[in-house]
Amino acid sequence: MYGAHLETQSHTMTSPVVSSCGELFDRMRHQSPLVQCITNYVAMNYAANVLLAAGASPAMVHAPEEAGEFAGLAGAVTINIGTLSSPWLEGMHAAAKAANENGKPWVLDPVAHFATAFRRKAVTELLAFKPTVIRGNASEIMALAGDASSGRGVDSGDSVERAEVSALVLARRTSAVVAVTGAIDFVTDGHQSVRVAGGSALMPKVTAMGCALTCLVGAFAAVAPASPWEATIGALACFSVAGAQAAQQASGPGSFAWRFIDALAALDSHTLQAQAQITPA
Numbered sequence: 001m002y003g004a005h006l007e008t009q010s011h012t013m014t015s016p017v018v019s020s021c022g023e024l025f026d027r028m029r030h031q032s033p034l035v036q037c038i039t040n041y042v043a044m045n046y047a048a049n050v051l052l053a054a055g056a057s058p059a060m061v062h063a064p065e066e067a068g069e070f071a072g073l074a075g076a077v078t079i080n081i082g083t084l085s086s087p088w089l090e091g092m093h094a095a096a097k098a099a100n101e102n103g104k105p106w107v108l109d110p111v112a113h114f115a116t117a118f119r120r121k122a123v124t125e126l127l128a129f130k131p132t133v134i135r136g137n138a139s140e141i142m143a144l145a146g147d148a149s150s151g152r153g154v155d156s157g158d159s160v161e162r163a164e165v166s167a168l169v170l171a172r173r174t175s176a177v178v179a180v181t182g183a184i185d186f187v188t189d190g191h192q193s194v195r196v197a198g199g200s201a202l203m204p205k206v207t208a209m210g211c212a213l214t215c216l217v218g219a220f221a222a223v224a225p226a227s228p229w230e231a232t233i234g235a236l237a238c239f240s241v242a243g244a245q246a247a248q249q250a251s252g253p254g255s256f257a258w259r260f261i262d263a264l265a266a267l268d269s270h271t272l273q274a275q276a277q278i279t280p281a
């Protein structure tokens with residue numbers, strides 16, 4: 001019922017944020033921004049293919065010896081703590097610091113940050129470099145705001161709806177745009193909020209979809225460094241539209257994974273605007 005309500009609204013909504021999705025998508029395709037993705041071993045290959053399909057240029061560069069220097073070359077940096085180790089964390093610090101000092105957008109994906117002391121400390125240190133956008137699942141965002149959550153590992157144990165207030169609190173505290181993803185995504189900058197519906201129930205059955213989305217948020221932010229709100233919504237809308245399309249033909253998570261990449265590659269701004277289900281929250 002909830003989904004049907006959103007769908008009805010989406011067809012009548014021609015808000016500036018819907019048209020900015022299309023504009024930013026075209027800009028991203030045209031400029032093919034270089035995105036430094038410090039992501040996890042699980043996600044690296046899939047996330048790079050997602051960025052290529054969308055039209056961006058991914059570079060998985062994380063070594064402490066070069067991560068900070070490379071951030072100077074990239075249009076945006078994304079940092080995901082999924083398979084963390086000390087040298088990687090050093091590279092993350094260098095890249096986040098460089099992005100922060102050079103005014104470049106950077107996106108934090110706090111994978112399972114609540115699970116261990118090492119991760120909790122890492123994420124606290126990274127937050128000091130002021131991420132432009134924080135993208136996580138419901139359990140991750142709730143825990144980051146200091147609220148109790150049911151998360152255990154990398155998969156969410158909570159609904160997005162339950163994380164909405166936490167997201168608002170976190171956005172106000174950090175001045176970042178906060179995106180909580182799940183069945184219906186929630187995005188807030190602490191002052192304005194939207195929901196992005198669509199996608200498919202197959203998406204959480206494919207590992208690293210969220211990690212790849214974090215990288216795509218970076219690609220959008222790279223071409224709109226002054227508009228992280230619009231950039232975040234644009235990337236989420238791409239995933240929702242391409243995800244719904246891929247699910248139509250998929251027979252399970254395996255075929256969904258490659259069909260999703262094909263759907264992203266075939267996506268155009270007109271289809272994105274026509275099918276994006278974005279409603280004010």
Ligand SMILES: Nc1ncnc2c1ncn2[C@@H]1O[C@H](COP(=O)(O)OP(=O)(O)OP(=O)(O)O)[C@@H](O)[C@H]1O
Nearest residue numbers: 137181182183199200201203207208209210211239
């Ligand atoms: N039940 C669902 N229905 C529709 N779309 C979904 C559903 N669950 C997740 N998604 C979509 O999947 C994408 C990834 O979000 P998700 O919250 O699953 O990330 P995540 O838990 O961080 O994933 P991972 O850690 O495996 O990378 C988003 O585009 C989100 O909208």
Ligand SMILES: Cc1ncsc1CCO
Nearest residue numbers: 040042082083111154208
């Ligand atoms: C499965 C898994 N383990 C660490 S990171 C990751 C990818 C999804 O977040």
Ligand SMILES: [Mg+2]
Nearest residue numbers: 111137210211
């Ligand atoms: Mg995740």
